[in-house]
Amino acid sequence: MSDPATAPSGASPSSASAPAPATTAALRQSDRPKSRDLRVLVTLWSFVKPYGWQVALAALALIVAAGTVLALGKGLRMLVDEGFASGNSALLDKAVLVLLGVVVLLAGATYARFYLVSWIGERVVADVRRAVFDRVIALSPAYFEINRTGEILSRLTTDTTILQVVVGSSVSVALRNVLLFVGGLVLLMITSPKLTGLVLLVVPLVLLPIIFFGRRVRRLSRESQDRIADVGAYVDESLNAIRTVQAFTHESLDSQRFGQRVEGAFATAVRRISARSALTGTVIVLVFGSISAILWVGGHDVLSGRISAGELSAFVFYAVVVAGAVGSISEVIGDLQRAAGATERLLDLLATDSEIEVPDNPAPLAQPVKGAIVFDRVNFHYPARPEWAALEDFSLEVAPGEKVALVGPSGAGKTTVMQLLLRFYDPAGGSLRFDGVDLRALDPQQLRGAIGLVPQEPVIFAADAWENIRYGRPEASDAEVLEAARAAHCLEFLENLPSGLDSFMGEKGVRLSGGQRQRLAIARAILRDPALLLLDEATSSLDAESEKAVQDALDRLMVGRTSIVIAHRLATVLMADRIIVLDRGRIVQAGSHAELLRDRDGLYARLAALQFDQAEALGRPSYDEVAAK
Missing domain, CATH: 1.20.1560.10 (ABC transporter type 1, transmembrane domain)
Structure with a gap:
């Protein structure tokens, strides 16, 4: 079961990478500091x-x-x-x-x-x-x-x-x-000191109008780029949500809104072109007018013999160089x-600096890693919501090789337990130990190297199946990747793709179904062969047939290793050695499935009743039948 309430707000990749239209302008301004x-x-x-x-x-x-x-x-x-x-x-x-x-x-x-x-x-x-x-x-x-x-x-x-x-x-x-x-x-x-004085007098008169028009051109150029960015952002948002657009028959309205943005970009571009044209005309008049004035004065000096024709030519050349240099410097500023x-x-x-500090002399993990876990009176608040306790006075011991299921309503703190085990955050109070070593004393890289994660919404990279599975262990051989894919029941659909395992999975795995993406993530965890396995409702996206196949793979994967499972579906709950029931960051019940069902007024029994009542409607055992067992 997902735990949206405990997941950090604003941490969703989709929400972060695609700002809402209302924030786009503010973001663009910060893009041009x-x-x-x-x-x-x-x-x-x-x-x-x-x-x-x-x-x-x-x-x-x-x-x-x-x-x-x-x-x-x-x-x-x-x-x-x-x-x-x-x-x-x-x-x-x-x-x-x-x-x-x-x-x-x-x-x-x-x-x-x-x-x-x-x-x-x-x-x-x-x-x-x-x-x-x-x-x-x-x-x-x-x-x-x-x-x-x-x-x-x-x-x-x-x-x-x-x-x-x-x-x-x-x-x-x-x-x-x-x-x-x-x-x-x-x-x-x-x-020519005389002509130099004339140049120094004329240059400011030439530069001031150029600077004025230049600033207007630059401002309109930035505005034009902003309007183009609006067009690009709207296209990106619409195409990324193309199924939603078409499902709600929004094409005509989106086309109309896109047309408004295109016309806005065109109107801004016209103003920019007009200002740039005025700048060009002004530059031509002022620069050549000034050169004509210098030539007139210098020409009289040549005729009177005060300077030679070559000196006048060189002077005009230097004047153009100096004026061009001043103009370029003003733009470069x-x-x-x-x-x-x-x-x-x-x-x-x-x-x-990262809030997760790597110790100067990290403590080593004893080999082989056993996967023993101890939460000792842990308190934790997410930085984005410091007033709300995600875990409060939370204590839990998990023995090596034990399978523990975490259940509870949304916001109970289930996902937070996994976040702390991966040391994405450090608790504000209490301690968390892995094989007897405080997590703060461990190198996070070594700790996470001993952990395998199968999230509820697996991340599939825009690469082929080989690379996606090998993400669990980059140095793995092709044979090991194939074995992991076979164990997770991935081969049956991967081999049917146009290029087999060499097939491109598409951005975010768009070419795969939800269940196929989940099985690919499970293959990744199988390949990693971790001491501690974290399953965040790993079978939630699977149909009944796929769930059975993947559950068999998970059962084999969990043998001999510590497993913590965020559980919601019945099959996941029944396989656990112990069930921990959380509510508002605290453990409210713990025991086996049968033990917890005996407390008809307990939170677990109420959650289970909802599950079993739904199951009964599908012809599966009812709550009373399971409780009787």
């Missing part, structure tokens, strides 16, 4: 540091590339003054060759810079993703009670992608443009702020 504290980006150095040689080579290529861009101005001056103005073809040839040499050097340096910086960006992001995933997957389930899975996925994907753009592009662009700005400004001053926000969120995850 910003921070004005750019110092947090320095913390990424620990990920960049291992690749020092690549960083040094990229920095060298960056300096060479920036230097050659500035050298183009000198080459342009030489081409005009020594080539065109002198009328000497030999000097013209020399100037062109020098210019071509600078261009080739620029191309080579740009290639090296782009390749190395992009490589560093991809490598660092891959390392960050691995570090974050390694941290997240080790966190206790308590963390996921109060944190949405969708939020964590956003950090692993969206935030790391932002970092990739910054580390692999934006930082390089920023440094390059800083070098170009400083170098260009110095060369402007050397070439926004990227850096987003990256700083993303880095803060990723660092939060990396700094999160």
